[in-house]
Amino acid sequence: MTKEEALFNYCLRLGDSSLILGQRMSEWCSNGPIIEEDIALTNIALDLIGQARTMLTYAGQLEGKGRTEDDFAYKRNEREFYNTLLSERPNGHFGDTTIRNFLHSAYYYHLFKVLSNSKDEMIAAHSVKSLKEVTYHLRHSAEWVVRLGDGTEESHQKVQKSFNDLWEYTGDLFEMNKVDELLIKEGIAVDLNDVKKEWLKTINEVLDRATLSKPEDAYMHSGRLNAIHSEYLGHLLAEMQFLPRAYPDAKW
Amino acid sequence: MEDVKKLEEFQAKIDAEIKIEPKDWMPEDYRKHLQRQISQHAHSEVIGMQPEGNWISRAPSLRAKVVLLAKIQDEAGHGQYLYAAAETLGKSRDEYIEELQTEKAKYSSIFNYPTLSWADMGAVGWLVDGAAIVNQVSLQRTSYGPYSRAMVRICKEESFHQRQGYEIIAHMAQGTPEQKEMAQDALNRFWWPSLMMFGPHDSDSPNMGNGVKWKIKRETNDELRQKFIDKTVQQAEVIGLTIPDPDLKWNEEKGHYDFGEIDWDEFWNVVKGNGPCNKQRLQHHIKAHEDGKWVREAANAYAQKQKNKQLVA
Numbered sequence: 001m002t003k004e005e006a007l008f009n010y011c012l013r014l015g016d017s018s019l020i021l022g023q024r025m026s027e028w029c030s031n032g033p034i035i036e037e038d039i040a041l042t043n044i045a046l047d048l049i050g051q052a053r054t055m056l057t058y059a060g061q062l063e064g065k066g067r068t069e070d071d072f073a074y075k076r077n078e079r080e081f082y083n084t085l086l087s088e089r090p091n092g093h094f095g096d097t098t099i100r101n102f103l104h105s106a107y108y109y110h111l112f113k114v115l116s117n118s119k120d121e122m123i124a125a126h127s128v129k130s131l132k133e134v135t136y137h138l139r140h141s142a143e144w145v146v147r148l149g150d151g152t153e154e155s156h157q158k159v160q161k162s163f164n165d166l167w168e169y170t171g172d173l174f175e176m177n178k179v180d181e182l183l184i185k186e187g188i189a190v191d192l193n194d195v196k197k198e199w200l201k202t203i204n205e206v207l208d209r210a211t212l213s214k215p216e217d218a219y220m221h222s223g224r225l226n227a228i229h230s231e232y233l234g235h236l237l238a239e240m241q242f243l244p245r246a247y248p249d250a251k252w
Numbered sequence: 253m254e255d256v257k258k259l260e261e262f263q264a265k266i267d268a269e270i271k272i273e274p275k276d277w278m279p280e281d282y283r284k285h286l287q288r289q290i291s292q293h294a295h296s297e298v299i300g301m302q303p304e305g306n307w308i309s310r311a312p313s314l315r316a317k318v319v320l321l322a323k324i325q326d327e328a329g330h331g332q333y334l335y336a337a338a339e340t341l342g343k344s345r346d347e348y349i350e351e352l353q354t355e356k357a358k359y360s361s362i363f364n365y366p367t368l369s370w371a372d373m374g375a376v377g378w379l380v381d382g383a384a385i386v387n388q389v390s391l392q393r394t395s396y397g398p399y400s401r402a403m404v405r406i407c408k409e410e411s412f413h414q415r416q417g418y419e420i421i422a423h424m425a426q427g428t429p430e431q432k433e434m435a436q437d438a439l440n441r442f443w444w445p446s447l448m449m450f451g452p453h454d455s456d457s458p459n460m461g462n463g464v465k466w467k468i469k470r471e472t473n474d475e476l477r478q479k480f481i482d483k484t485v486q487q488a489e490v491i492g493l494t495i496p497d498p499d500l501k502w503n504e505e506k507g508h509y510d511f512g513e514i515d516w517d518e519f520w521n522v523v524k525g526n527g528p529c530n531k532q533r534l535q536h537h538i539k540a541h542e543d544g545k546w547v548r549e550a551a552n553a554y555a556q557k558q559k560n561k562q563l564v565a
């Protein structure tokens with residue numbers, strides 16, 4: 001594996017996670033609990049899809065075969081997507097979405113913080129820009145975790161269950177393989193074990209404020225690195241990719 | 253009588269183009285008229301998110317997805333300002349929403365039509381936002397201050413939406429034969445309902461009298477409809493689409509287009525709740541509202557706890 005090949009895969013991981021989570025967030029449009037929240041959730045979707053466009057475009061440049069952001073988004077199958085398992089979890093109720101966003105944005109926050117110093121200029125610039133966005137996503141979701149956790153008895157129980165249900169998808173966020181090994185040596189990628197330590201601090205601190213408890217570390221699913229997914233992803237893609245697949249000659 | 257004097261002063265202000273502000277005295281009918289009109293407008297912005305939201309997950313490019321999402325978000329923002337303007341008339345957003353959900357308040361009937369292809373995202377922006385702009389430009393001069401200011405802010409974004417919608421449909425009209433067919437079909441389905449957005453003919457519009465005298469409404473339904481038709485016909489020609497009205501013809505003498513008769517039976521049917529999507533739209537709104545109940549309760553409970561803590565400290 002060359003450095004370019006490794007970096008190509010790394011960009012797909014970042015781009016795909018943002019894309020799939022962004023697609024999920026956009027499903028909230030017109031379904032939020034109040035208008036202000038509808039706007040906030042779709043704002044997050046907009047940021048994430050913007051991040052995906054940058055990373056997928058860069059992946060195309062690295063690959064050098066003329067593939068565009070849309071070729072990557074619309075013309076690949078499940079087994080070619082490298083998004084986090086967490087990002088593809090269904091929205092569920094508002095508490096489920098809040099917890100998923102909180103876990104994911106805390107991950108992105110600590111990841112982009114260190115990737116801002118990446119030796120790859122594009123990754124560094126992308127991380128600096130994205131860090132500003134995910135700082136807001138993290139603050140927004142953490143505030144809701146606290147409100148729901150320390151709100152009513154009903155909300156406390158609901159959101160604690162969301163947390164327990166989603167926890168088993170967090171191990172996948174921090175797994176590494178040869179791609180990471182190679183890129184860490186080049187000063188491009190970072191050791192996700194370090195990111196995990198910071199991430200855990202954030203999680204514990206917010207859970208504490210929210211009067212929620214962290215689930216026991218039990219079995220953790222994995223899949224991201226090998227493009228193995230839940231069945232949910234295929235349906236998400238079928239819907240998202242419908243038009244370019246049905247009309248391959250059309251430009252929109 | 254005191255009220256007669258107040259009423260005279262009020263009308264003098266209106267005649268002098270001085271805006272009425274929330275704290276000013278106003279006749280009860282003026283207040284009611286505005287509560288109804290502004291809340292109906294706010295509900296339309298919010299319900300209008302649904303037919304366009306229907307295509308976000310299937311937008312055919314990432315750029316198109318971002319543009320559509322941002323557009324719908326603007327509409328949510330319009331709903332927000334308009335509810336705020338309506339609240340200055342002494343009724344809360346919750347009360348207005350309750351009226352919507354119990355069908356005491358209406359929203360624009362155009363949103364009771366389904367969006368069936370991606371071309372509809374073009375048609376809605378081009379025609380529906382286009383018709384809304386004609387109405388809203390006129391409402392920038394409405395006599396109630398908060399409503400007028402909300403319109404100024406909203407109009408800028410609406411013209412952007414209109415251009416984006418036109419761009420989508422223009423692009424498709426010049427695309428593959430299938431795309432062109434979708435574009436024409438979208439125009440066919442949305443043309444007449446867009447004309448109905450301006451409401452019944454002036455001769456059949458019973459509530460108009462005071463609305464015009466009080467300068468809430470500055471131009472009549474028929475005047476506004478004519479403006480919309482005149483500006484839209486050429487836009488269709490430029491991109492090679494045909495407006496589905498065999499009677500449409502330029503009238504040199506009047507300097508306007510003549511057009512065919514609107515199907516008012518269809519109009520009243522949709523107003524009465526029998527449009528293709530009336531039930532779906534309302535159920536969707538009610539479901540989101542009910543699903544969000546525990547969230548709003550939690551936020552209130554949390555805020556109350558924080559307040560109590562501050563009182564103790």
Ligand SMILES: [Fe+2]
Nearest residue numbers: 297326327330
């Ligand atoms: Fe609007």
Ligand SMILES: [Fe+2]
Nearest residue numbers: 296297330384
């Ligand atoms: Fe509008």
Ligand SMILES: [Fe+2]
Nearest residue numbers: 327381410413
């Ligand atoms: Fe609009």
